[in-house]
Amino acid sequence: DAKTTQPTSMDCAEGRAANLPCNHSTISGNEYVYWYRQIHSQGPQYIIHGLKNNETNEMASLIITEDRKSSTLILPHATLRDTAVYYCIVGGGSNYKLTFGKGTLLTVNP
Amino acid sequence: NAGVMQNPRHLVRRRGQEARLRCSPMKGHSHVYWYRQLPEEGLKFMVYLQKENIIDESGMPKERFSAEFPKEGPSILRIQQVVRGDSAAYFCASSARRTSGSSYEQYFGPGTRLTVT
Numbered sequence: 001d002a003k004t005t006q007p008t009s010m011d012c013a014e015g016r017a018a019n020l021p022c023n024h025s026t027i028s029g030n031e032y033v034y035w036y037r038q039i040h041s042q043g044p045q046y047i048i049h050g051l052k053n054n055e056t057n058e059m060a061s062l063i064i065t066e067d068r069k070s071s072t073l074i075l076p077h078a079t080l081r082d083t084a085v086y087y088c089i090v091g092g093g094s095n096y097k098l099t100f101g102k103g104t105l106l107t108v109n110p
Numbered sequence: 111n112a113g114v115m116q117n118p119r120h121l122v123r124r125r126g127q128e129a130r131l132r133c134s135p136m137k138g139h140s141h142v143y144w145y146r147q148l149p150e151e152g153l154k155f156m157v158y159l160q161k162e163n164i165i166d167e168s169g170m171p172k173e174r175f176s177a178e179f180p181k182e183g184p185s186i187l188r189i190q191q192v193v194r195g196d197s198a199a200y201f202c203a204s205s206a207r208r209t210s211g212s213s214y215e216q217y218f219g220p221g222t223r224l225t226v227t
Contacts, residue, residue: 032213034215036218041199041221042220042221043114043116043201043218043219043220043221044153044201044203044218045218046215046216046217046218049213049215051213087152092213092214096141096143096158096166096205096214096216097155097158097166097169098143098145098153098155098203098216099155100145100152100153100154101152102152103152
């Protein structure tokens with residue numbers, strides 16, 4: 001399974017954009033990049049996923065570099081309720097197991 | 111559209127008892143996955159099921175743990191003769207029907223927190 005590397009923690013001011021980076025240099029051609037978050041021991045919440053192209057939905061945007069070795073999750077206007085652990089996961093294709101690392105603890109400050 | 115439902119949300123069992131955790135997938139989803147989160151650790155895959163079939167149980171402990179997803183009703187994760195080390199949060203996820211090479215995001219339930227005393 002391709003591994004991912006994320007910063008342990010990040011801070012963001014309320015109302016500003018939060019940019020969460022992820023490195024996945026060993027990603028294979030048919031693997032997707034998924035982002036989930038977990039708010040204080042609740043069930044993980046799906047945010048967004050992508051293969052090659054940048055993606056946007058109502059929650060966030062996902063920017064994937066051309067070589068696919070890294071990506072950035074963007075929360076355009078962070079709120080206090082976005083404080084959570086964010087997980088970048090590589091999988092999909094024939095790999096259905098989501099491997100959760102330690103993720104990034106994003107703290108949104110008032 | 112109801113999400114993934116799990117019950118009970120909290121379960122307390124004494125050592126040696128049985129624990130039964132139930133998971134109802136999202137409407138239209140036929141694939142169920144169980145994950146376990148030990149205290150201060152990340153989620154770990156346990157088992158992947160489709161209706162009446164276990165597809166992959168490579169993450170399940172070999173003894174005392176079993177899972178099923180019957181034709182009718184919820185998926186059940188069963189832990190026999192529980193021990194203190196089984197105390198954890200157990201999350202169920204579901205996804206739509208998969209085709210080879212495709213991506214199907216998994217949607218998680220709120221989890222069942224098992225405490226073994």
